[in-house]
Amino acid sequence: GLRWSVPHPVRVLLLWIEPQVLSDFVEGRMHLSLPAGALTDRAILDDAELCAIACKMAQVMAADPVGAEVILEALASVFMVVLARNHGLPTMDRRPASGGLSEAQLARLDRYLEEHMTERILRQDLARVTGTSVSQLARALRQGLGATPGQYVLHARLREARRRMQDSSTSLKMIAADCGFADQAHLSRAFKARYGLPPRAWRQQVATPPAISGPAPGG
DSSP: OOOOOOOSSOOOOOOOOOHHHHHHHHHHHSOOOOOTTTTTTOOOOOOHHHHHHHHHHHHHHHHOOTTHHHHHHHHHHHHHHHHIIIIISOOOOOOOGGGSOOHHHHHHHHHHHHHTTTSOOOHHHHHHHHTSOHHHHHHHHHHHHSOOHHHHHHHHHHHHHHHHHTBTTSOHHHHHHHTTOSSHHHHHHHHHHHHSSOHHHHHHHHOBOOOOOOOOTTO
């Protein structure tokens, strides 16, 4: 989870967000994708919305109320939404909220994909989970998220593959199978198209080395 530390009194609040954390948040919670290089090492000091959220965070930290960490995590989520919307995402036509799926439908959809990741997933399956027809589902995803059902499933598979790739002890062949790709080559092509790097190169940048087992100290 997040850790918060601040000297008192608060005069300056510097917020720094790990790029991968922001990217995962935008994909997982906003169902969008940050363009490559968006927000890279760029100070943002002139956004009134972000300043207002940061001031609220500073007030919470200064007051240190019961449940402060929960409040700060909620404000941090709002901060990332505004940051991505105002400075990281390409300009796009605002889609009417009524045209997309509800949060409950999206939650059911994501849970279904997580539980059936290794299987072939049909549009009929997604429509059944969301309580829509196939045509209604396609229209809702297009209007609400700008994606087809196939793209939505592929992005879910890629997010799970990327999460698992952070453990360098798991082979790409196994990850491809567990995430529903035809083979490792299929995963590699889709991953590079989505994230700009082939899996091996991406993994070299962020993967966690495998744990080394051995006798306990002094054993």
